[in-house]
Each structure stands twice: as structure tokens, then as C-alpha cells.
Amino acid sequence: MGAIFEDVEIGQEIPRLVKGPITTAHIVRWSAAMENWHRIHFDWHYATQHDGLPDVLVNGSWKQHVMIQLVTDWAGETGWAWKIAFRFRGMNLPGETLTAWGRVTGKEERGRFGVVDLEIGLRNEQGAEGTPGTARVVLPRRGGPPVPYPFDPAVLAG
Amino acid sequence: MTAEISDAEIEKHLASLIGPVGEPVTALVEFGAVRRMALAIGDLDPIHFDEAAARARGYRGIVAPWPLLWLYFFTCTEYEHDFPFGRATVHGQDEYEFHEPMIVGDRITVTTAITGARLKHGRVGRLGQVVSERRFVNQDGALCAVLKTTLFRR
Numbered sequence: 001m002g003a004i005f006e007d008v009e010i011g012q013e014i015p016r017l018v019k020g021p022i023t024t025a026h027i028v029r030w031s032a033a034m035e036n037w038h039r040i041h042f043d044w045h046y047a048t049q050h051d052g053l054p055d056v057l058v059n060g061s062w063k064q065h066v067m068i069q070l071v072t073d074w075a076g077e078t079g080w081a082w083k084i085a086f087r088f089r090g091m092n093l094p095g096e097t098l099t100a101w102g103r104v105t106g107k108e109e110r111g112r113f114g115v116v117d118l119e120i121g122l123r124n125e126q127g128a129e130g131t132p133g134t135a136r137v138v139l140p141r142r143g144g145p146p147v148p149y150p151f152d153p154a155v156l157a158g
Numbered sequence: 159m160t161a162e163i164s165d166a167e168i169e170k171h172l173a174s175l176i177g178p179v180g181e182p183v184t185a186l187v188e189f190g191a192v193r194r195m196a197l198a199i200g201d202l203d204p205i206h207f208d209e210a211a212a213r214a215r216g217y218r219g220i221v222a223p224w225p226l227l228w229l230y231f232f233t234c235t236e237y238e239h240d241f242p243f244g245r246a247t248v249h250g251q252d253e254y255e256f257h258e259p260m261i262v263g264d265r266i267t268v269t270t271a272i273t274g275a276r277l278k279h280g281r282v283g284r285l286g287q288v289v290s291e292r293r294f295v296n297q298d299g300a301l302c303a304v305l306k307t308t309l310f311r312r
Contacts, residue, residue, distance in 0.1 A: 060252075065225040068254070084256075088248075
């Protein structure tokens with residue numbers, strides 16, 4: 001179903017999500033799905049010769065999605081992944097396997113619901129953190145109502 | 159040329175960017191696009207394919223994965239900015255806020271604005287920071303999502 005506010009502990013890790021090895025086919029499929037035709041994602045000569053990159057790059061938005069999936073999976077059907085933010089700190093290349101992870105950094109009761117803050121990230125096999133970020137998730141309280149759909153932040157006031 | 163422009167001129171240029179960008183654009187949430195996006199990200203939750211499964215979970219219809227925002231980002235909004243300084247523009251960070259899910263058949267209107275632009279001085283010199291905000295609203299006027307994107311110019 002999804003996480004319950006009272007069960008969440010600060011410092012707790014949420015279940016990880018592993019993707020990869022990422023191939024150029026994954027990158028092109030993603031680029032096509034969102035119609036991003038920037039050549040650094042599919043044209044090896046352009047990426048390496050013109051932009052001086054080591055290879056074509058895994059899309060930043062794809063990396064963000066993996067972390068959105070991580071957080072929405074954890075929030076489950078009764079919670080709501082409300083806010084997510086990321087910084088692009090490192091590039092990722094074909095062949096890498098990426099692990100999305102998250103850790104609870106704070107929790108607060110808000111009305112009939114609970115708000116949980118997490119730090120999140122996406123590491124490659126070498127442990128390099130390329131996309132650090134934060135997330136804020138609204139969870140139901142034990143015995144309380146599910147987070148309303150569609151989510152309106154005003155429910156946190158009552 | 160770029161070495162000669164003053165900080166004041168750069169700040170004036172950056173300030174001129176703030177405000178709406180282009181006109182709002184409306185796009186249809188298509189089933190094929192939703193399915194293709196779900197497959198591209200390997201998100202096999204049936205709410206992205208199967209209307210009955212989505213309705214059983216309380217949704218109005220088949221739910222678009224949130225990254226579909228990027229399809230409307232690329233097809234509906236302007237993203238190019240000219241800078242009279244620096245050599246490279248880098249996509250630095252993104253911030254999302256999620257509200258009403260986008261459902262197949264919805265008409266999503268994207269409104270874009272530059273909400274912040276400033277010049278900073280970093281370790282390696284001048285750094286321009288431009289924040290654009292895209293608001294995605296459905297045909298009923300419900301806010302679906304807000305995406306803030308920060309570009310760095312250096």
C-alpha cells in the first residue's frame with residue numbers, strides 16, 4: 001500500500017531502485033519519448049568531437065525520473081510524492097548501472113497527515129553521486145485518511 | 159568581446175530576461191505518448207496502460223508518468239537564451255511540485271516565465287544563474303505540476 005507516517009524513522013533508508021547497465025538504446029528511447037533531440041544524447045561524433053565529452057550522455061531528466069519512481073513507489077497508493085528537487089553534479093555514461101537511494105532526514109505531523117523529508121541521490125558502481133537532491137512526501141497517519149487525490153497542500157493546515 | 163562586458167551590463171541583461179516567455183501552449187495528453195514514456199522508463203505500473211486499473215485506484219483515467227512533463231517542456235516551450243557573456247550554458251538543477259495527475263485525454267496548458275536571473279562570482283569567475291518556471295494546468299484549471307529549471311551560464 002505505502003508507508004505510514006508513524007512507522008517512519010529519521011535516518012531510515014527507503015528501498016533502493018537499481019537501473020542498468022544503461023545502454024545507448026535506453027538513452028535514445030528516452031530521448032524519443034520526450035522529443036529531446038539534443039545531439040549529445042545520440043550522436044557519438046558530436047558528443048565527443050564537438051562537445052569534448054567522453055561519450056553520449058544519459059539524460060538528466062531520465063536520471064530524475066528514476067528518483068521520482070523511487071519516491072512515488074515508497075509513498076505508495078496512500079501517500080503523495082509532493083516535491084522533488086535535484087542538482088546535476090556529474091555526468092553518467094552508457095554502461096553504467098545506477099542505484100537510486102533515499103534516506104529520511106525529517107518528519108512532522110501536519111493536521112491529519114504527516115510530512116516526511118528525504119535526501120535522495122543516484123550513484124554509479126563507483127559510488128559517484130551525480131544527482132543529489134531532496135524530496136518531500138505526504139503520508140497518511142495510522143488509522144487516518146489516505147492523502148487526498150488530487151493533492152492540495154491546504155489539507156496540511158487542518 | 160565577452161571579456162569586455164561589464165558586470166553592470168550583464169546584470170542589466172539578466173534583469174531584462176525576467177517575465178513571461180512566449181505564449182501559453184496547450185497540448186493533448188495522448189495514450190501513445192503516455193505508454194511510450196512508461197516503457198522508456200520501465201515503469202510498469204498498470205495505471206499507465208490500463209484504464210480499468212487506473213480507475214480502480216481512484217484516478218479519472220490512464221495516468222501519465224510525471225516525466226511526460228518533459229515532452230511538453232520540449233514541444234511547447236522556448237528554452238534558448240542568448241547570453242552576452244560566458245562560453246557554456248549548463249542545465250544546473252530542477253525542482254518539481256506535483257498536484258493533479260495528468261490523465262490521457264487531458265489538455266495541458268504550459269505557461270513559461272523567467273522568475274529569477276542574477277550574476278554571481280564563483281571560484282572560476284562569473285556565473286549567471288537563470289531560473290525558469292513552467293506551470294502545467296489542465297482543461298479544468300487544476301494545477302498539475304510546477305517545474306523550475308535553473309541554467310548556469312559561465
